[in-house]
Amino acid sequence: xxxxxxxxxxxDLRTEFLTQRGTLRxxxxxxxxxxxxxxLCIVGESGSGKSVTALSIMRLLPDxxxxxxxxxxxxEGVGDLATLPEPAMQEVRGNAxxxxxQEPMSCLNPVFTVGRQIAEAVARHQPVxxxxxxxxxxxxxxxxxxxxxxxxxxxxxxxxxGGMRQRVMIAMALACRPKVMLADEPTxxxxxTVQAQILDLMNRLKREAxxxxxxxxxxxxxxxxxxxxxxVMYAGVVVEDAPVDDIFAAPLHPYTSGLLGSIPRADRRRGxxxxxxxxxxxVPDMRExxxxxxxxxxxxxxxxxxxxxxxxxLAAPPGSPEMHxxxxxxxxxxxxxxxxxxx
Numbered sequence: 494x495x496x497x498x499x500x501x502x503x504x505d506l507r508t509e510f511l512t513q514r515g516t517l518r519x520x521x522x523x524x525x526x527x528x529x530x531x532x533l534c535i536v537g538e539s540g541s542g543k544s545v546t547a548l549s550i551m552r553l554l555p556d557x558x559x560x561x562x563x564x565x566x567x568x569e570g571v572g573d574l575a576t577l578p579e580p581a582m583q584e585v586r587g588n589a590x591x592x593x594x595q596e597p598m599s600c601l602n603p604v605f606t607v608g609r610q611i612a613e614a615v616a617r618h619q620p621v622x623x624x625x626x627x628x629x630x631x632x633x634x635x636x637x638x639x640x641x642x643x644x645x646x647x648x649x650x651x652x653x654x655g656g657m658r659q660r661v662m663i664a665m666a667l668a669c670r671p672k673v674m675l676a677d678e679p680t681x682x683x684x685x686t687v688q689a690q691i692l693d694l695m696n697r698l699k700r701e702a703x704x705x706x707x708x709x710x711x712x713x714x715x716x717x718x719x720x721x722x723x724x725v726m727y728a729g730v731v732v733e734d735a736p737v738d739d740i741f742a743a744p745l746h747p748y749t750s751g752l753l754g755s756i757p758r759a760d761r762r763r764g765x766x767x768x769x770x771x772x773x774x775x776v777p778d779m780r781e782x783x784x785x786x787x788x789x790x791x792x793x794x795x796x797x798x799x800x801x802x803x804x805x806x807l808a809a810p811p812g813s814p815e816m817h818x819x820x821x822x823x824x825x826x827x828x829x830x831x832x833x834x835x836x
């Protein structure tokens with residue numbers, strides 16, 4: 494890659510699952526980039542393809558039912574993760590790219606101490622002795638502000654609180670100083686106070702280590718706190734990609750506007766809450782999507798004729814900065830001759 498190239502570049506990623514009802518394409522042509530030290534937040538409803546995108550990058554899809562059907566996942570200094578042989582991917586996973594999962598208890602081994610699990614990750618990828626790996630594990634637990642790290646390193650996962658377990662997951666993810674860290678809803682199961690602590694911790698560690706962060710969430714408050722850029726996903730595709738300030742100040746896609754409209758806000762002047770605006774309907778079944786039209790058309794209040802006939806590309810509207818892209822015919826030129834066809 495060139496010196497100014499993004500640290501991670503995902504190009505036209507397509508991920509499929511085999512089901513009893515046929516092939517389900519959970520991710521359908523997703524593209525985005527992440528620069529060194531940048532936080533990209535991927536947002537959207539459940540079922541939009543956010544987690545599958547992260548699992549595809551990590552190559553952690555189910556062996557028999559899931560596969561990357563196309564596209565490239567280019568990591569600086571490594572190459573295309575989508576085609577990397579599994580032995581080589583094992584060297585990358587947990588080392589150059591790591592992941593924090595939503596539920597630590599499903600990822601931490603209950604029969605080993607948390608210190609041993611971190612130390613094993615270090616020893617797997619770094620040329621250190623067992624004693625040095627253990628010292629690094631304790632050091633990482635101290636870095637994530639876990640009280641009494643020497644003692645907690647000898648604790649089992651069930652002996653820790655939810656917030657402590659999530660800190661252990663962050664420590665494990667950062668132990669080998671990865672280039673890119675993926676975090677899938679890392680604060681969903683935590684109370685508000687602990688959530689704020691974890692987000693502050695991730696921000697601090699990201700700055701200190703220079704790690705790029707891809708944060709998956711449906712919480713727009715977390716997006717405002719953490720992101721430099723935002724990719725909004727719906728039904729397996731990115732429908733809007735822009736700097737975080739643009740997303741909140743001037744969203745272009747009706748779906749993005751709907752997500753922002755569902756955020757609770759207090760009307761300070763009147764001392765009462767605004768009424769929440771819900772997006773009608775639900776995310777479509779990916780097995781039943783047609784080949785034509787915008788995927789959001791059935792739920793969109795601004796739908797018009799071209800939306801039913803052609804699926805819009807993800808592009809910058811005419812006269813807009815290249816860094817703000819949207820997949821919507823309200824802002825993009827309708828295909829040549831479309832007006833006559835629809836008349």
